[in-house]
Amino acid sequence: MAVDISKKNVGQRGSISHMSEAPLVRTRFAPSPSGHLHVGGARSALFCWAFARRAGGRFLLRIEDTDQKRSSETASVGFLEDLAWLGIDWDEGPEWHDHGGGDTGPYYQSQRLDLYETYMDQLVESGLAYRAFETPEELTAARAAARAEKRPYRYDRGALDLDASTVKNWMAEGRPHVIRFRVPDDAATTIQDAVLGEVRVEASELEDFVIRKADGFPTYHFAVVIDDHLMGVTHVIRGQEHLANSPKHALLQDALGFDRPVWAHVSLIFNPDGSKMSKRDKDKALRTEVRSLGLETPPEGSEIDPQAWAEWLGDKRAQLETGKAVKLAEVLGVELPAINVDDFRHGGYLPEVLLNYLALLGWSPGGDQEQFDRAFICEHFGLDRIVKSPAKFDRSKLLAFNLDAIQAMDDDQFVLRLEAFCQDFEPLFLEAMTAHQFKVFALANKARSKTFRDPIDSGRFFIEADDIIEWPATKAVRKALCKGEVCGFDRLAAVRDLLATCDPWTPSQIELILTAWAEENCDGNLGQVAQPIRVAVSGGPVSPPIFDTLEILGQDATLARIDRCLASREQLQGTGA
RNA sequence: GACCCCAUCGUCUAGUCAGGUCUAGGACAUCAGGUUUUCAUCCUGGGAACAGGGGUUCGAAUCCCCUUGGGGUCGCCA
Numbered sequence A: 001m002a003v004d005i006s007k008k009n010v011g012q013r014g015s016i017s018h019m020s021e022a023p024l025v026r027t028r029f030a031p032s033p034s035g036h037l038h039v040g041g042a043r044s045a046l047f048c049w050a051f052a053r054r055a056g057g058r059f060l061l062r063i064e065d066t067d068q069k070r071s072s073e074t075a076s077v078g079f080l081e082d083l084a085w086l087g088i089d090w091d092e093g094p095e096w097h098d099h100g101g102g103d104t105g106p107y108y109q110s111q112r113l114d115l116y117e118t119y120m121d122q123l124v125e126s127g128l129a130y131r132a133f134e135t136p137e138e139l140t141a142a143r144a145a146a147r148a149e150k151r152p153y154r155y156d157r158g159a160l161d162l163d164a165s166t167v168k169n170w171m172a173e174g175r176p177h178v179i180r181f182r183v184p185d186d187a188a189t190t191i192q193d194a195v196l197g198e199v200r201v202e203a204s205e206l207e208d209f210v211i212r213k214a215d216g217f218p219t220y221h222f223a224v225v226i227d228d229h230l231m232g233v234t235h236v237i238r239g240q241e242h243l244a245n246s247p248k249h250a251l252l253q254d255a256l257g258f259d260r261p262v263w264a265h266v267s268l269i270f271n272p273d274g275s276k277m278s279k280r281d282k283d284k285a286l287r288t289e290v291r292s293l294g295l296e297t298p299p300e301g302s303e304i305d306p307q308a309w310a311e312w313l314g315d316k317r318a319q320l321e322t323g324k325a326v327k328l329a330e331v332l333g334v335e336l337p338a339i340n341v342d343d344f345r346h347g348g349y350l351p352e353v354l355l356n357y358l359a360l361l362g363w364s365p366g367g368d369q370e371q372f373d374r375a376f377i378c379e380h381f382g383l384d385r386i387v388k389s390p391a392k393f394d395r396s397k398l399l400a401f402n403l404d405a406i407q408a409m410d411d412d413q414f415v416l417r418l419e420a421f422c423q424d425f426e427p428l429f430l431e432a433m434t435a436h437q438f439k440v441f442a443l444a445n446k447a448r449s450k451t452f453r454d455p456i457d458s459g460r461f462f463i464e465a466d467d468i469i470e471w472p473a474t475k476a477v478r479k480a481l482c483k484g485e486v487c488g489f490d491r492l493a494a495v496r497d498l499l500a501t502c503d504p505w506t507p508s509q510i511e512l513i514l515t516a517w518a519e520e521n522c523d524g525n526l527g528q529v530a531q532p533i534r535v536a537v538s539g540g541p542v543s544p545p546i547f548d549t550l551e552i553l554g555q556d557a558t559l560a561r562i563d564r565c566l567a568s569r570e571q572l573q574g575t576g577a
Numbered sequence B: 001g002a003c004c005c006c007a008u009c010g011u012c013u014a015g016u017c018a019g020g021u022c023u024a025g026g027a028c029a030u031c032a033g034g035u036u037u038u039c040a041u042c043c044u045g046g047g048a049a050c051a052g053g054g055g056u057u058c059g060a061a062u063c064c065c066c067u068u069g070g071g072g073u074c075g076c077c078a
Helices: A005-009 A039-055 A073-086 A113-125 A136-148 A164-173 A220-230 A240-256 A281-293 A306-314 A322-332 A341-346 A351-360 A374-380 A395-408 A411-425 A427-432 A435-446 A453-458 A475-481 A488-500 A507-521 A527-538 A546-553 A555-567 A569-574
Strands: A026-029 A058-061 A093-096 A099-101 A129-132 A178-181 A189-193 A197-201 A210-212 A235-239 A262-266
Touching: A026 A039, A026 A235, A039 A058, A039 A073, A039 A235, A039 A262, A039 A341, A039 A351, A039 A374, A058 A093, A073 A093, A073 A341, A073 A351, A113 A129, A113 A178, A113 A210, A113 A220, A113 A240, A178 A240, A189 A240, A189 A262, A197 A240, A210 A220, A220 A240, A235 A240, A240 A262, A281 A306, A281 A322, A341 A351, A351 A374, A351 A395, A411 A427, A411 A435, A427 A435, A435 A453, A435 A546, A475 A488, A475 A527, A475 A569, A488 A507, A488 A527, A488 A555, A507 A527, A507 A546, A527 A546, A527 A555, A546 A555, A555 A569
Parallel strands: A026 A058, A235 A262
Antiparallel strands: A093 A099, A129 A178, A178 A210, A189 A197
16 A cells, blocks of 8 residues: 655656665655744755755655644745745645646645545554544643643543444544544654654653544644655654654554654754744744733734734734734834744845855854855755754854855845845835946945845935935934034035036046045045035935945935035034033 | 753854864854944954763763753644
8 A cells, every 4th residue: 555655756857766775865844834934944944955965865845734724825835935045945845936746746735635544544443543532622621630630641541441332323423533543552662863863752651642633634643654654755854842743653653564764853943042943932022012011902003803812912822924913013113033034035134144054053064164055065964963952043143144145245246136135125226226326336335234134224315315314413413513623514515516516426536526625624534524425415324435325326416415414504503512 | 740852162063973182173242452434344362161960991071870951842733
């Protein structure tokens, strides 16, 4: 009955049919389609992918959508996109652009129910699994009782005492029931883990776990075991939160006569505070804020209906939809923690840098090399160098790597990629500038950019209308414009007409004029005139080098902004000291 | 609480499996100087760790045990 997938796939796409003795390495990433891909999941995917690439094997993607309540098609597309953005391509799995397909599908578990049923029947018929009729409420009560008495709870196998006719009758009545796997008595399970070594669990620690839910869907444990077998998965690389599951899977595999895969459990990724980095962290941050504000009903503008609000507030496991979470964060003024791949994409990080950083979290190539590309990972990745201890996610190191990568880029590349970034997230920058302006804008910012987000955030003033620039009476603004015997306003007024005569309006020509003026009037101290101009045209003390800044703005805008700034002189000087 | 996993600078790690070359290396962060028209870069230098206690051994960051600390799991979620 078992399909020998490894043989079936050899030869496909002209692969390595001559190496028939060693089974082709096949790894898989199997997320549930809830929300975007978070960094922990991304790292698991990366390790699976890199391991398959290194071994010349195949990397598959499977969607674990057996929870009818939580699965949604749109969410799954979200992380396909995240994976593709990172450059993690799957050989088999859901079809998406030029990825996916394959002979061992379907790759959505919800479409494989008949396969699970076949094996399920086999187990029940052979007495290795049995039907159980306790209701969820009864089980919850039993757990609570055990907890109150401070004893560990384990399913009491009550259903095992049911005689065959009772079971038959109840089934005929259509009584809801689950199927439980009968854990063999007194058999300690030892699993071999490529990272952790031998892990041994006593049979008495395991209960007869559910393998089919009352709705007819298999549980995770059962579906995983069947699918991994049918899909020919040889190596299961996943987060350590799954370690406790592996003995269950091993037992199922033994019972079904399947080979066990090689397991590799990778340590978890933590937040800086030491807690597990989880996609629920965003909701956690929001809930904490909501509680401290004592909000009983959804705040205005959050677009959440009161009932959903109450449910979300009351259930630690509940997650808001991404859009609603963002809205709520906006309304409350909370900064959501960046934990999804997508968050870093929005933040202007390079996919190859995130991939590099993720690889370094729990793995190292040995020696001192830290920065490397995809090809290097595919060439060097191995299970033997995976670190056992958990790692904290360090934003500042990621940022430093991103800076290095941007600085190492050649100029044309940078312009192109910043343009692509703007196309995706900041189209206004492209609309408001000519191609030439944008190029100058990009290059003027390159050396000072740690992310693609930096030039955008600090460069809003470039695309704003001349007449909405304001000069808030901050310390920096006052220093540039008001301080000193000869103040910034004075210098601004003095160079204004000089700039008006500047022709052509190029950085070098502007530089010529301003340095000459500074030589004559400020002992060659260019800053004394550059800074007032910077503040006048941007409204603040920060901008790219002044000559570039002025070129991007153009002569008209520069003069208009200087004039408006000068006009606000009295008002600004009236403030503060 | 029970079971399981883990333990080198603030953080990620090299070194551990095959004990000596480790007065423990790198990176990020930090501190001090310097360059710079702002911000950011950039350059130079400094401080910073083998969790504690027992063994084994001529010799332990490396092997063993205990303690402590951190984490994971304990769902008809995956």
